[in-house]
Amino acid sequence: MLGFSRLVNQGRFLQAKDDYDESRAVIIGVPMDFTVSFRPGTRMAPRKIREVSYGLEDFSPYLQDTLQNKSFYDAGDLDLPYGNVTKSLDIIEQAAEIILNDGKIPIFIGGEHLITYPIVRQVAKKYPELKVLHFDAHADLRDTFFDEKLSHATVMRRVCECIKERHLYQYGIRSGVKEEFEYAKGHTNMNLIDVKGPFSENLEQIKGYPVYITIDIDVVDPAFAPGTGTPEPGGCSSQDILEVVSHFRQFNVVGFDIVEVSPLSDFSERTSLLAAKILREVLISIC
């Protein structure tokens, strides 16, 4: 057997461990972007985020801790029937359920934002007091989109139906239709445009609760994250989001996803790199 060569990139996230059973968190990629209306391409994100993760170091100067001794497993990508939304959401939900049943924290890499719905449905079943943190440029609170209940534009409305009133915290929102903002007034904690300020004000309300976090990469300005399906100018910087992420270890994080990275639209790969860096910080924080 040839001894001196190696497979540099096994197709897994940086420092993922071999052992599922011992792992505290499990990464799963979801290459789904069927309900996207503007620019598809997020299905390439899971693979690309893993690939560029090798351009990062294991050590985080933000957390002064390293990924090396953290126990997490990278289960690869889900096999989805392309174009079949219902069946795909079922598969995602089953994956979430298995991981939760095994007592582990599910970490999903999208794919489009709709994937958050089946995951939260399972997480909320296990944790009825669940609070959901939602970082996004878009409210995603429509009831239907092109007459469809299940869409990337309705996903947080569906999520609201799974959790308690006002248990949804939204940051960085700067796009939506009027109805969404009205719905938000009654049912969620929505913060416009700014991310850092409102987030630090909410810290105490969130600590102590089981927390699910979903980051739509377009919360960051397209200057920092051009690779996304519906870029919306006027977002926060990568420094801002990384500072926010550095506080996650104060929470009891029971699930996480990062969605809407679209590598095709970012020749520089900096969007995927930012997503990988956020993921590294989250993994160090929760494992």
Add this chain to the structure above:
Amino acid sequence: MLGFSRLVNQGRFLQAKDDYDESRAVIIGVPMDFTVSFRPGTRMAPRKIREVSYGLEDFSPYLQDTLQNKSFYDAGDLDLPYGNVTKSLDIIEQAAEIILNDGKIPIFIGGEHLITYPIVRQVAKKYPELKVLHFDAHADLRDTFFDEKLSHATVMRRVCECIKERHLYQYGIRSGVKEEFEYAKGHTNMNLIDVKGPFSENLEQIKGYPVYITIDIDVVDPAFAPGTGTPEPGGCSSQDILEVVSHFRQFNVVGFDIVEVSPLSDFSERTSLLAAKILREVLISIC
């Protein structure tokens, strides 16, 4: 009312006429790419092909004729429920049915290749002797793909179920699984790699029949058409395909589509330009 300005590009194909009733052919865009497995993005094609058509002249030196006096209507794009394949195919089929009932020739701009299936189903209902010409790098003759009967990879198999045995003529095929080539031996007229040679040999067998033509732009080499979802090196040149297209007016063309153009993957726009030029030649030929 302001008199000296204009809207250069009305969002319609070059020289499209205002009158549906008088038109001989009707263009419809189908922004669907949900079942695509490799690189999505063909949903942007209808709009981009119309846009770049204004970079072409009305006159064809190939046909020595002009688009100016041809009567065709551009009906715009279909409203599709993103991610819902079955409903989308229904809508496409209804559109084809209406156009055919109105005694007009349907011209579809994809979108992914699966759209050909509902169109041919209607066309074949009207013309039972229909022959289908299929230009493509891929056989598209699988029975199922990821367990789904309806996919861009199964579309010509479904088409075969709508028309008579061996009424499918395939050109330029250079990719497929073994089963597809075996199926082709028994059921279609498949020609490998080369396009021009076999096509001119088949000319006489096709004349006189009602003919539906479907062109997957990836039949052309990715050097000439890089903007496509599953590029396959080793294809014909743009000169080759244009020469083939110049013979279409010898046929009784009763329907046409051009699919799998993916503008996102072609910064130079030459794929969309080639598609627009093919479309111009087809419109001059049949109107």
Add this chain to the structure above:
Amino acid sequence: MLGFSRLVNQGRFLQAKDDYDESRAVIIGVPMDFTVSFRPGTRMAPRKIREVSYGLEDFSPYLQDTLQNKSFYDAGDLDLPYGNVTKSLDIIEQAAEIILNDGKIPIFIGGEHLITYPIVRQVAKKYPELKVLHFDAHADLRDTFFDEKLSHATVMRRVCECIKERHLYQYGIRSGVKEEFEYAKGHTNMNLIDVKGPFSENLEQIKGYPVYITIDIDVVDPAFAPGTGTPEPGGCSSQDILEVVSHFRQFNVVGFDIVEVSPLSDFSERTSLLAAKILREVLISIC
């Protein structure tokens, strides 16, 4: 007549109304970039900005108001004789004159910055007390450029000749020759680099006057607006410019233009998106 399809993008700006007579503002595109010295391409901007406007929502969370009930007309692009500067400027000036005579607010989408000159000449004729707000990385105050009086680099000098002394307010300036900065000391209100700070200090001086606003997109840093002809590092962020724009409704805006967007140099389209978003805010503010 085919009932179930539509032309998604009519080539007009998002929510533009059909009726010129009822409109309060009129959008006109000016595809001119003949005097540009570095990277041409701004002539594609009007079409692209309209196209990407459909990637935005009608509702502005910044202004808590919507474009839906605003009355403005999109007159399309001017027909310009390519390469003929004098004739082109005449046509632009006539367009501005007609719109002003009809009692409407002219909104121009460039094109290069030189187009501001003939517009302001007409606006200043109607409003002798006119103040001009100028957001730009470059001073544009040369007297001649390559011996030509009419150039994108001399445009604000020409504008100064149309309005009262010190009625020009400049923000974000971070490039120019020595003579321009000296001229500015005597004749304009120039603010270096920073945009938000000086702008809010000037608010009271500007209110009450008729105001023309010209935004050269390169006032924003090339990170946020890479698609421009002469990118100049060190500019403000998209959040900064959007915050500034949100104050425009405090003014009596009698004319507006946004110039120097060059879509060819921005694969991500975020420059055009930012321009479209600014335009949406301006239209909501003044209509």
Add this chain to the structure above:
Amino acid sequence: MLGFSRLVNQGRFLQAKDDYDESRAVIIGVPMDFTVSFRPGTRMAPRKIREVSYGLEDFSPYLQDTLQNKSFYDAGDLDLPYGNVTKSLDIIEQAAEIILNDGKIPIFIGGEHLITYPIVRQVAKKYPELKVLHFDAHADLRDTFFDEKLSHATVMRRVCECIKERHLYQYGIRSGVKEEFEYAKGHTNMNLIDVKGPFSENLEQIKGYPVYITIDIDVVDPAFAPGTGTPEPGGCSSQDILEVVSHFRQFNVVGFDIVEVSPLSDFSERTSLLAAKILREVLISIC
């Protein structure tokens, strides 16, 4: 003085000699693209073609000869008043006149195709029997374009007015309006689409005459030359054009230009490389 370093690229074409007086040919760049209607950007071509020429070898395997011992001068780019067409054409014409008066062969790098007109006017004055070879996808034979006599779309019509009837030979033409093709029938030798075949048939008619050659790079298919303003699918290959060029040394070439290279639209630089290679072959052939 620092002895061991160098300025790799002096901004001149590969192997250009220092001495103007001894040179047999003179290269001049013309960064003009003001009358272009579709995609501007050819003004960057002279600089880029010189830059990439250093990616080529001095030796031509096609001609079995080298650029090293050829005497030609690179005079740099003309200073043009951006946006002023008439003055620019005057400057170009003066440059051609000086070079011709000095008994040298003018070699121009465009810029847009309109530059050919003032050059040929001077060349034809000196050589009344001049024949002009024109390689292009477009006929360029309109009498006016947007009411302007001087345009990239009318240039060969203007050229016809400078030379004898039927002294214009056109190759590769595959786009134009009807009037152009009718004009060609009476006044030029136009060959559609194909380049190699008709060219070799014309060889004997051309030998012995003074010959001016103008190559619009879009005669080559956009697969081989994507960096051009109005790409037209269906052109010849780079092998074809290089084979044609290898015959030029059989002619009495008294002037040459290569135009319409647009580096901005070709990330791969292969269009500029092809232009530089053609230029190398021409220089070896005529010096």
Add this chain to the structure above:
Amino acid sequence: MLGFSRLVNQGRFLQAKDDYDESRAVIIGVPMDFTVSFRPGTRMAPRKIREVSYGLEDFSPYLQDTLQNKSFYDAGDLDLPYGNVTKSLDIIEQAAEIILNDGKIPIFIGGEHLITYPIVRQVAKKYPELKVLHFDAHADLRDTFFDEKLSHATVMRRVCECIKERHLYQYGIRSGVKEEFEYAKGHTNMNLIDVKGPFSENLEQIKGYPVYITIDIDVVDPAFAPGTGTPEPGGCSSQDILEVVSHFRQFNVVGFDIVEVSPLSDFSERTSLLAAKILREVLISIC
């Protein structure tokens, strides 16, 4: 253990088998591009070629055979000390030696062309009658380059020193300095520009000998393979090279490499796809 997900792309070439011992051929990636003078980036090629191989089918319509039942192992990439040429060549040579000693056929994916030298040195030691087939735009026959004996520009000269006189067959050569062409006359079988013609003439001379094949992807025209370090216009098409490759199974191939693919310079990925397709054909032919 999670049962329903998978790692789609293990970072190995399509259909690579798990068992080294049973394999007939062994793939090794060599991410080295230190001596490249123009555009570096070929070090990314091994990983990218493996990645895009999943966009191909297992079955080859050219060979009417499939990769599924072929026994070959993908050993990953060599660990190279970046910037240390001598040590890197030693490591490559050791890898070749081990594979040859194990009775297997070495298949290398470059990296730059210099890697061919240490491999051929080992192969020639084992097969003294070795003939080398060299497909390339460049002669690569210099004795030194910038005073260095070991360079991508000298590699075939070094190879000549390992094999018998005139055992090197070169195809597609269209660039070099005079000395290289003179050396070729005395020592190699060099064929200019054309690939298919000379190759089929040489078939009989090569059969029966042990054959090493090295393909520099730039033998193909930059239209088909833009992703390479020193693109040279005027090459063959992808159809040409694939036809040539389809004859390889007539030879006794004892080693193979494909080099100079530079993914960074090819946004469309068609260069890597072409390389992967060639590799598929070679693997089917020799395993």
Add this chain to the structure above:
Amino acid sequence: MLGFSRLVNQGRFLQAKDDYDESRAVIIGVPMDFTVSFRPGTRMAPRKIREVSYGLEDFSPYLQDTLQNKSFYDAGDLDLPYGNVTKSLDIIEQAAEIILNDGKIPIFIGGEHLITYPIVRQVAKKYPELKVLHFDAHADLRDTFFDEKLSHATVMRRVCECIKERHLYQYGIRSGVKEEFEYAKGHTNMNLIDVKGPFSENLEQIKGYPVYITIDIDVVDPAFAPGTGTPEPGGCSSQDILEVVSHFRQFNVVGFDIVEVSPLSDFSERTSLLAAKILREVLISIC
């Protein structure tokens, strides 16, 4: 001699003077990127930075001073033996030595960061009290990298060996392995993430000492500087770095370099423009 034309870009930096002897500073380009592990391409930086410098003005509004009357020489690029690290470092060191011996300030344009080591070695020999300012996203303090002592990842460790304890000031660091941060605690002044704050706090400690400044462009966020080899999200803005640079004239700067610009990865050229602008400010400050 032709009088009316010019060579716009002589391949030298904007406003470089012709006279070496009179110059106070000397620019040298170092096209070396052999030890880079992720994305090579910085060797193109010196040429590109010079080229885009012509897109800037001579005058700095930041410093209220101009480059026109500053005396500096641009000596071009060093001739390096591609792939030979040791020899290349020797050549760089000799260049630094000559410039220092001639009483001038060396200004180097990288290339990769490793080039800083031989330069500082010479500078520190001349100025034993030297303090080094290091702006970078990466600590670059490893002792070895892939077993090599000389690498872009070890360069500041090597620099530490040339200067006094704690004479290294690091700003913007946000990536590294644990050992580097521990080393920094004992031996350098390292500041994490933020640049502006810590820099202004250190001002007084640095004044009065001879200062060498090295700027790795990746200290700036990839939004502002996407063209770099190992982009690291979370950096400062271009406004931040320009503000910091405006303080350099308070120092006794005895040497400077800017490294790791990789033009290939930045289609918009804004990274090179930022580097050129920084260089302009530095030249105005020190000449």
